[in-house]
Amino acid sequence: MILTLTLNPSLDRTIEIATLARGTVIRAATAHLDPGGKGVNVCRALLANQIRSCAVVPYGGAEGGQLISLLAQEGIQMITVPVAGPTRSNVTLAEPDGTVTKINEPGTALSAAELDAVADAVLSAAESADWVVASGSLPPGVPADMYARLCRRFTKAGINVAVDTSGPALVPAVASAPALLKPNREELAEATGASIASLGDALDAAGKLRAMGARSVLASLGPDGALLVEDGQAWYGECPVSEPRSTVGAGDAMLAGFLAAGARGPEALVEALAWASAAVALPGSRMPSPGDIHRDHVRILNPDPNKPLTPGD
Template identity: 40%
Template sequence: MARILTLTLNPALDLAIRTGPLRLGEVNRTESTRLDPAGKGINVARVLAGLGHEVTVSGLLGADNETAFVRLFTERGLRDAFIRVPGETRINAKLSEPDGRVTDLNGPGPRIPAEALEALSQRLESLLTGLDAVVISGSLPPNVTPEQLAGLVRAVWARQVRVWLDTSGAALVAGLAARPSAVKPNEKELADWAGHPLETSEARLRAALRLNAEGIEDVIVSAGAEGVLWVRGGEALAATSPRVSVVSTVGAGDTLVAGMLHGVLSGWPRERGLRFATALAAESVRHVGVGDPGASDFEQLQQRTEVRSLSVDALPGGTHG
């Protein structure tokens, strides 16, 4: 299997809360609560390790509440290369209601000393030897700039290691300018980058093709219940997820990234990789946490995942409008 590094600059302890329908301004009773070490890159790493890859996790981690993270890394067989910073890693609250709606209350994260960022850059140099891929995921701490994120993308590319990016806002814009090998925006993040609403599948396809034409090899767009779009080399595939009961969508996008990268690194045909990753993301929303390829019905989920080719030439108004 492959050797992979995930970078999480702003990890979090995720407080997952299941409730009945929320009544704002009133007392609400919880059905369940759990606190898990998380962050997008850590979620990706958990899935990839479960698929048999050798995974190193790095980034910036608060020293004052690291215990749950260290325990997770040990339990999941993840190599811990995080730089510790003063203070606590943030806590994010995820409120899940019976209809599947999830409300995120995300903290900003700690301020990062300049010496910690320098230490991360130096550690990255030592970690890149022999890697097959790097995944950079998640938001930025308050005083880490989008340009610094782009610098990390360029540093990985300078060593000729493929780099996958999953972030949003200004960080996504700056990261895209550094030309990662792959990017995984959701439909809103893609629209924010494009500068206008993308309300149809055709509009999302045009935007993805623009990124592809600008030098990003793999563009993967997650659109919730509308499925997943994958553009490579000017050719497009779309997947429709199987219908499942939704408990929590937290971690579904990270599961999709891990599943897609697994298929690419395994050399699978594109249809097989997209079907696998889409089904794995669907499996993940049935419970709190990331997708489990060992689920008893995972083969059935793959069989119920529809993958089809899209005709790029038939797009009205051209492919890059």
């Protein structure tokens, strides 16, 4: 089983528009409301592909009640932890060319007692888990080393930990030696202090993250594909999307596909890219089901350090 922890879940509203023009009235083409948060999305993707998982979700207020209701409607197995503050709401504006503008609320602070309750819930459920996924941003006031502390406890108990986070939580989490780290291009730069303009830059950054403690690094590179570095080996893969609709949750679908395929080697990278590209072709933060996934569209290549990455992504 794959267990996920989302300390800062959300209600995600995605609105499809023709074009984003500041200071004007914009007519929406469609709108979607989905349960959100990186760990939540990982579970949604796994469920859509009949892989057993469970989400640990703190929730509060009317928004939290709606989040839990949406997850229950989808059939997500979950452990819910009530907290005092309301669950946050996020808004995404998606344009036809694949351009996405996101407005994410910061979330509500969790008290020390609430954090202890969440940690206890994760630790109790982790006994039957093959992987624990600690992902997403930290709510205001949560210690930056929260994921790192949990990672050390799980690793000591013999449980594999995958970390997908950013901001102040990222570097401490790397140093806690997770079995898998899944940064995107921006997070590669953030953690290493280096500009990521080419595939060679991404390779160097992934190597630095492994030297800092991460056992394996699965780096999503947006429209340029993904890079996997583990045990002194590296693989690069591409899976272009002809009609992108929304990138929201694509990285979470990538992580879910990678774990579902065993989390090792080029075969798992193929699955990760196939799931991620399928998510990009779907509206809102919908997760792909088997009929959406096309593994034959994925190409695995030897990483060319001189390959430039798409500017601005």
